[in-house]
Amino acid sequence: MSDNTEKPRNRLALWLPLAIFGGLFALFVHGLMRPADNNVPSTFVGNPLPQFDLPAAAADRPGLATSAFRTGKPRLLNVFASWCVPCAAEAPQLAALAQAGVDVEGVAIHDRPEDLARFLANNGNPYAAIGRDDKRVVQIAIGSSGVPETYVIDGQGVIRYQHIGDIRADDVPMLLGKLKEAASKGAGS
Amino acid sequence: MIAELGLAVLWMAAALAALQLVAGALALRPEGGQLGGLVRPVAVMQGVLVLIAFAALVWLFVTTDLSVKLVVENSHSAKPLIFKIAGTWGNHEGSMLLWVTIMAVAGAFVAVIERRLDERTLIATLGGQAFISLGFYAFLLFASNPFARLAQPAEEGQGLNPLLQDIGLAFHPPTLYVGYVGLSIAFSFAIGALITRNVGPAFARAMRPWVLGAWIFLTLGITAGSYWAYYTLGWGGWWFWDPVENASLMPWLAATALLHSVSVLQSRDALRAWTVMLGVLAFSMSMVGTFLVRSGILTSVHAFAVDPQRGAFILALLAIDIGGALALFTLRVSTVTEGARFSLLSREASLVFNNVMLCGILGIVLIGTLYPLMTEAYGVKVSVGPPYFNPVSAIFAFPMLVVMAIGPLLRWRRDRLTGDRAARVTWPLAVCAALALAVFVGVETLAHHITLLPALGLALASGLFPASFLPLVGRNLRRTPLPVWGMVVAHAGIAVSLFGMASESAFSVERLAALTIGESRDVGPWQVRLDGMMPVAGPNWTALQASVSTRYAGAAPTVLHPMAETFTNPPGTRNESALQTRWNGQLYVVLGEQAQDGRWQMRFWWKPFVPLIWAGGAMVGLGGLLALLGRVMSDLRRLIAKDKIAYRRTRQGR
């Protein structure tokens, strides 16, 4: 308030904090729109499933073996666990996929039968078969780094796509597309 | 029932906050003057109601009510009681409720206690506080309701991240939160003063204890958090420049600057606009930190289960609160008249220098924390760690610490270093500087392997420690006011902490070894021997426990028990380190895995003087406490004096 000549310069400096904050805000918005992707993608995409034969994890579903994937029809392989919160969150989406005629196979990681039974009772059971993987053998063999993860396997038992994290409602059409793609590839090869 | 009660009370509190805002805004207009009387009681009531809501949530966790979603997701009936309670705020919803609770309770305190600030500014302040709170109420009630029920009660809870099942969790986050949110009071004061254009010593006097209080909690919270990371994570480090740590450091830097500029404003009526700006900045940093942690756009060990929608909500709050405050600042600050002037050699000038340096460090930390985010916009992934933060922040920190030694000795307004002042200021400081120089030369000649930064740190700390006591020289110690003691203790604490940091970085010895049972190793002056291995079990974990006997330079051996724990609910593992503390340092032992040949992997560190880091931090907090105590006592004394006068008057009147 002292001198007229220095006022304009002072004014400019005054806008600086607001401008810096605007820049920060833009950066934050950008960061939110594009969440950092720190996932390690499986290097097994494009390779055939490794050999495995898991015992049944639930009373009313058979166990899971590699041979189940060589039927000519593409399938989903869902790696999950009853102790995993996002696995419960993706249950409706898996149910929707099963409704749409997709065969969903499950691998339960590090789970107890009674916990798993409760989980399936609460969240529904979209699985055709559930293998019990207590030592994470299959999980590691297919390059899965956490739960849940969902793989698209073509009719020849080759891994075509890996989805890391829970399946959200808007992922369902994408997965159906991947399955269709896998069907044409699996038939071609 | 309790959950519904909590939710209902929370809604009522939100309504009161709305009332507080409207009444406050109307009271500032000439026609709404009568409404002013409403603001204080409403603020108090709001605080009480939120406290009830928070108590309700704690109760739900203590009783493990498995029909409440939050409890199911974050607790387990087999958990020890202390972790059930800590589980209340160890998750997103609960911690936001804690945030609002502290905010409202602090607002209520202001309403009850603050009597010296002019009424209009106080009403504007409480209105501002209500405005910020309302945003967080909306966030809680619409986007993260902690009291939501499950359609069907679960049979068992899902537990708590094993890394977080630690006594540190019970006290660390709430301490930091009091600090973060306490700064919201400073923010509201700054807004109130901008609205009424009343920036002056009275405003500074009202604001200072709140800044001081928040700053004490931040200091202690950061110190405790650093120690927690040090002993729980088992990685031997005490500061990782992790985004969450930076999120707590940035408000502390801003609050430290604010604390000093507020005292200039209070005693000298200078730095008006700058103080207001720092008041806005300090709480802004708290909110930016909260956003960074909660939105998940940066990863960190403490991250809560986040989702982008919540991030968007916090970002919106951030934009409204900070953007609004900065816009208000820009528009109003030119009408804040300039304060008193001072010369380049004066206590004010030294405080300005420290303020600018603190803000420089703040900028360095902020840019470093956000850099991965910036490069990710271009698709490049980077991580920024100590190689950046340590030297670059030291460039600003070291000059600042030098001035910290000089500043308290200078006079307000204008000083000189000749004549009688030379004996009082120049010579004592020269002695301290010579001491620092001697230590530096000694370190450089005796230990060549020590890098420049720790060597400088050791030298600076040894000069700084005696220098911080110089303000007491020539004073009658029993009549020295408590705030001066507080300053001396806090500055000495900085020196102590710096010495610990530099020593840890300069002299640490690390040994990795695969040991068979009965085998021993040398770690610096220590001899360690693996005596045996034993399985142990806790309430919700099992563990392998090693017995390691340690001897310091031939003294009697002591036995340490590092553990590798396995948790069942949820599954997970944690390495519990074992520490052996001596006056001159700590031995740190971590148990790893068993190798194929049956040997046990172990990791040892000998860290000379490392406890000084946290001892110094505690001293800084204690210094703050002394200053606050001095203020509270002088307020009390004044109140009592006032009562006496009033009493005498009534007697005389009779």
Next chain:
Amino acid sequence: MNSETVRSPMIKPKHQRLVLVMLALAALVGAGLLAAWALSRQASYFYIPSEIAAHAPEQGRAIRLGGMVQKGSIKTMPDGITIHFTVTDGKAQVPVRFSGITPDLFVEGSGVVAEGRMEGATFVADNLLAKHDEKYVPREMKDMVSARSKQGMAQTK
């Protein structure tokens, strides 16, 4: 120096505020420039093996390497704490050396992010961040992963 301080007047009233603002601005802009300069040198970048094969980073510069631990490649040295293994992304391989306690779920075939530097053709890791999540998954809920990324930063000192 002495005579100057004695004589030095208070700054001219008119200019004090301006001088203060300018000094503060200069310091803060300086901090920003310094930060930008240091970051361009000190930030550690993320590589996958095929990127290292195509365009090797400077020797000794701090980087992070991500990929899968190749099957059958983990070999423990006689000292019991140094291991050698190979990280692959399916297209290229990088040999890695690491001394220390490995994360719980560091096994062949698992994903790993190693922090360290290239020494010759070998990547010397200061630290391993194994990718495994229990309750939390990557993207939205990647807490457990970052617990180890913190460990990573601890050891790049």
